[in-house]
Amino acid sequence: MSARIDVQIQGFGLMGRLLCWRLKKAGLRVAWTDPRPASAAGWVAAAMLAPKAEAVLSSPAIYEMGSAALPLWQVWLGELGGIQHGFTGTLVVSHPQDQALMGDFHQRSQSEPCQVGDLEPALAGRFGQGLWLSGEGYLDNQALMSRLAELTGDDEGQAQADILVDCTGAAAELPGLRAVRGEVARLHAPEVTLTRPVRLLHPRYPLYIVPRPNGRYVVGATEIESRDDSPVSVQSALELLSAAHSLHPGFAEARIESLQVGLRPAFTDNEPHLTWQGNRLSINGLYRHGFMIGPVLAERAVREIKAHLGGRHAH
Numbered sequence: 344m345s346a347r348i349d350v351q352i353q354g355f356g357l358m359g360r361l362l363c364w365r366l367k368k369a370g371l372r373v374a375w376t377d378p379r380p381a382s383a384a385g386w387v388a389a390a391m392l393a394p395k396a397e398a399v400l401s402s403p404a405i406y407e408m409g410s411a412a413l414p415l416w417q418v419w420l421g422e423l424g425g426i427q428h429g430f431t432g433t434l435v436v437s438h439p440q441d442q443a444l445m446g447d448f449h450q451r452s453q454s455e456p457c458q459v460g461d462l463e464p465a466l467a468g469r470f471g472q473g474l475w476l477s478g479e480g481y482l483d484n485q486a487l488m489s490r491l492a493e494l495t496g497d498d499e500g501q502a503q504a505d506i507l508v509d510c511t512g513a514a515a516e517l518p519g520l521r522a523v524r525g526e527v528a529r530l531h532a533p534e535v536t537l538t539r540p541v542r543l544l545h546p547r548y549p550l551y552i553v554p555r556p557n558g559r560y561v562v563g564a565t566e567i568e569s570r571d572d573s574p575v576s577v578q579s580a581l582e583l584l585s586a587a588h589s590l591h592p593g594f595a596e597a598r599i600e601s602l603q604v605g606l607r608p609a610f611t612d613n614e615p616h617l618t619w620q621g622n623r624l625s626i627n628g629l630y631r632h633g634f635m636i637g638p639v640l641a642e643r644a645v646r647e648i649k650a651h652l653g654g655r656h657a658h
């Protein structure tokens with residue numbers, strides 16, 4: 344790649360891919376580099392689009408971005424085609440001894456009481472009343488990452504560019520940026536039928552299970568303040584798998600297809616930062632919300648990049 348281009352993107356993880364796709368659609372000339380694209384947190388994530396559930400722990404700004412991204416995702420998933428997703432809400436359950444956690448979650452979230460078995464018949468008889476967060480969604484993160492690579496894979500390379508965008512996630516050397524280790528198990532459990540993300544409230548092992556195509560599930564996730572990206576520990580695997588089994592005994596016969604680790608990039612305020620230094624834009628700190636807020640950040644970045652280029656991007 345030798346001709347001068349508009350934007351060089353460093354990092355082909357979730358944000359790099361989304362941005363590359365959107366910039367190309369806007370008519371800009373783009374290239375990307377990434378020495379280890381398979382190491383992105385974007386490959387590991389459960390990819391829940393859950394602003395109401397996350398609002399219990401995160402700021403109103405994250406809730407606003409996550410809510411604004413939901414309709415954008417519906418349009419973008421239509422454009423991308425073929426990526427499993429759902430927008431039938433999140434179900435929150437707890438074991439009887441943890442009912443106090445449910446009361447607390449209900450008070451702190453926009454959730455509605457529901458009968459668990461009405462929403463997920465596979466859990467009827469095991470859980471009575473639960474909480475439902477309407478409108479929330481999820482998508483198949485690996486299918487999305489692959490589809491975006493199909494659309495932008497030819498743009499790999501380095502060229503003279505007017506703007507450099509840093510999307511290097513947890514590897515970026517930015518003041519205040521830390522990594523938060525997250526571990527997940529990917530299971531094949533054809534005996535279990537869950538149709539939407541289910542969150543299990545638990546004092547020590549809170550857990551979520553998110554559907555993937557053909558009887559597959561992502562079970563996650565640990566949240567450890569560490570930059571260690573070595574393989575999943577025995578303790579974490581035991582916690583994830585026993586919590587899944589306590590949700591539905593059918594997980595006993597599931598096959599463990601992989602145990603994965605990813606590093607979530609986070610600033611001290613746990614909010615994303617888009618910052619310019621001359622012709623260099625950094626987009627980072629997506630923490631545990633990259634999928635949930637990604638479209639809003641990508642749209643903002645495209646607007647700012649176009650403004651920065653002025654009239655020069657009309658090719």
Ligand SMILES: Cc1cc2nc3c(=O)[nH]c(=O)nc-3n(C[C@H](O)[C@H](O)[C@H](O)COP(=O)(O)OP(=O)(O)OC[C@H]3O[C@@H](n4cnc5c(N)ncnc54)[C@H](O)[C@@H]3O)c2cc1C
Nearest residue numbers: 354356357358384385389390391512525605632633634635
């Ligand atoms: C276990 C887990 C569960 C998650 N679940 C959810 C969820 O349910 N919902 C949600 O919204 N979010 C979730 N996330 C968060 C989401 O995955 C991240 O917010 C998102 O992936 C961050 O995107 P990113 O592009 O900044 O970083 P990444 O996706 O990590 O990509 C960074 C890329 O930069 C590359 N890179 C590094 N150094 C360089 C360099 N010098 N030059 C070029 N490239 C470089 C890396 O190889 C990598 O490919 C989860 C994350 C984890 C780990």
